[in-house]
Amino acid sequence: MTKRGPYRKGETKRAEILQAALEIFAEEGYRGTSLRKVAARCGLSLPGVMHYFESKEDLLVQVLRRRDEVEKERLAELTGLGGSLDTLREGMRTPGLVELFVSLAASAGEHGHPAAEFFPRRYEELRAMLTRRVQEAMDEGQFASPIPAERLAVLLLAVADGIQLQWLSDRSLDMRTPVADVLRLLKPSDGG
Amino acid sequence: MTKRGPYRKGETKRAEILQAALEIFAEEGYRGTSLRKVAARCGLSLPGVMHYFESKEDLLVQVLRRRDEVEKERLAELTGLGGSLDTLREGMRTPGLVELFVSLAASAGEHGHPAAEFFPRRYEELRAMLTRRVQEAMDEGQFASPIPAERLAVLLLAVADGIQLQWLSDRSLDMRTPVADVLRLLKPSDGG
């Protein structure tokens, strides 16, 4: 039987385009990559690609969105906090994707920009998820701090994002260490 | 007497252009702002502006560079760690400048891009400065942690940067809290 149910017609093609874009961005960086190039890899013309997306920015955001969905599945399986934060970056280990992520994050404040819809929601969800896991860790006595879980979630997310910025400038930097370090600061045994 | 000494001819005009760019970016965001617009504010044509800069990206980076020099002077006056981290962001409190900063940081890994020269150096300097101040605080007993000062510097910088990413998506977020929170985690009295 042909694909029906949850998949509308054309969804498979759209996914194919996003996949092609993802690959090109990962290989050559997303800057200096025109949509015509993405189209060529799919054997399409530019308007052929634009049939599936409202604008270039829309396509870029959907690349991230797709990436996120894959991550989310993995995150759902995990319960640990360290693993969650690591997973947040694992899908972003290629420079091209990190560049795309950071660059679009810069547009999250522009009204009408697709990123302005994506990022606030994404951050909300991530903070909520992290807050739960921090709270769990505190309940279990793994963490101890007078700072409420919500604020620690903001803090942890900031570390995970911020280290990526530094990593773009210095790829020899290990991205796991800072995350591990904050978590260590939260361990009761490490207090003065 | 006319300006001589350390200032070459044309430096004043270059500064004027950077100032105009800074203002426009602060007012309207740097995206969607063409160089022709910047040129117009200076009473110049596009080539008139390009005479002073190798490319648009070059101009953008120099806007950040200029901003940084102003910050550095303030930073030199401070000795406290919290104040240093706060100052790092105060010059970046307008969304347009934060967007510019984040967006260019995304290009720091591209060889040949002006940002690839600016950001690694900037981060190096900031980490060195923060390392010194963290070490001082530890020596004075204000902080206590088995984690070495260098790594804490990376961590603190990540928090300061990362919170800006979240801020772009949610401007109601207070950027000082997370920085204050990490510093609090480092205080010996807060251990479990």
Place this chain on the structure above:
DNA sequence: GTCTATACTTAGATAGAC
């Protein structure tokens, strides 16, 4: 609904005159 061809518009870059 899917896709091509074509044309439009903007923006950064460059050449050469003054």
Place this chain on the structure above:
DNA sequence: GTCTATCTAAGTATAGAC
């Protein structure tokens, strides 16, 4: 040092074939 004119690349919009 600055302009006019021009070039090129890229995103966008339209018309229409299938």
